[in-house]
Amino acid sequence: MGGKTLSEKIIGEHCGRDVSAGEVVVVNVDLSYVQDGTGPLTVRRMIEMGIEKAHNPDKTIFYLDHASPSPRMELSNDHEFLRDFARKTGIILSDIGNGISHHVTLEKYARPGDIIVGADSHTCTGGALGAFATGMGSTDVAVAIALGKTWMRVPETYLVEVNGRLPKGVYSKDIILHLIGKITSNGATYKALEFTGDTIAGLSTAARSTIGNMAVEAGAKVGLFPPDGETRIFLKLMGREEAFRELRSDEDADFEKHIEINAEELEPTIACPHLVDNTKTIGELGKVKVDQVFIGTSCNGRLEDLHIAASILKGNRINRDTRVIVTPASRRVYLEALRDGTIETFVEAGALVTTPGCGACDGVHLGILGDGEVCLATQPRNFKGRMGDPNAFIYLGSPAVAAATALTGEISDPREVM
């Protein structure tokens, strides 16, 4: 018998026996969470099931991040419903202003080798720490919260190997946009993506989480990074080094596909409306005038992302026809960016900085697009209607592209302003 993939190992540990891709198993769940858009339905499902308590309340989190703070009374009532249930059951509440579920989970809760289920598709962000983290619907997560278990099919793995030095102005966002453009938005449906290679080894956890976050945009179940020295450093920085453990696929594991990317050939890459796999390099794009630039989200709202954008904006003014919105991913990111002057740089350049959370990404508040408007955003998806008006156009790019675009008012190559 051949070796095991990282996914097979983690799932095997959680069902108490050896497993191989294709098997369907019940696993113990280490951490479950919901957000304010999916949580109320999760709670109603628990009530319907007749189980109004969490199997493991201190490993269950309700995040209020999608409407933060609430822009409508209906959503205020949803928030009250979630707060109330959390209070009654001892479930952890992460209230408005604390930040986006996936990022706060990286900071505070996710551990290498965990199984994490979240009622949000970008739960796969946790793969950045080597956690088998996957998004599910409200009912599945209701079961995971109530019983501490879920069922899953052990996925086959596509190994994505990225080697070479990233050129100046090219970032992890460009790696994942390039990959999705290449394999398409359902190119990895049901599969695990596992990232390896010397480029990946050199990426920070923040940069890895941008890639892990977007694994679902290729249809994948998880986007895994084998925990390594960088993972240990990140966990130590977060004050929880004890969560670290090493874990990797066996050399002779059975990978269904091996995808190679040469980082040295990559360029700043843009996803064009209205699908994430509709990618172009910045050189292929042509002139696109932009009304709004949005920097933030579970994909690119971390301190490192804000630093990249601020370094381009520093001492400059944003284009007078463009509005620029910056939304830190978490309270921690916000505080650090406040303390080191990054927020000041944004505000001085003419950008506006909002409270931490999902911000404009979900079309609920803090930067809703109007009819015919064009936005360049650092978020993970650009589907028609996502940020408000269905006749708006969303382009996706890295924080560097966003900052360059903020200066010129049209989607721009960061290499020309760095």
Add this chain to the structure above:
Amino acid sequence: MGKAWKFGDNISTDLIAPGRYFHLRSNLPELAKHVLEGARPEFALLVQNGDFVVAGENFGLGSSREHAPVIIRIVGVKAVLAKSFARIFYRNCINIGLPAITCNTDEIDERNELLLDMERGVITNKTKGEEITFPPLPPVMNRILQEGGLVAYIKNHKSLEI
């Protein structure tokens, strides 16, 4: 029997249950008035009880919002037929008791009259006099669907055994 309503490839959850109605997620009958609005604004007015949503590849990609299949079911859709489904959406359909059927939808035209036989794994296109076969659901999903969805399944079994 019900009519087919045709959709293309890559129908995202943002087209099925748009974010601009985020505040209606705890008011599903209201949200259902906007079902699939992003792909076809008049759909909620056209669809009748027992009809079918018929689509191409990768139906339901995007967010985990279970509200998307829930409102498709609320307006009376009997099943969603597509060439392929996004992972989370597919699982959500089964969990809420809405059949999601993977099959070749090329030969089904708009408003064709369809009959679904889950047991035999056959869709009969009455308008064209054709039959389309489809592979059975994975056994665990089939059981969940048979029992009316995951909530009913958990209530029946008192645990998560598969």
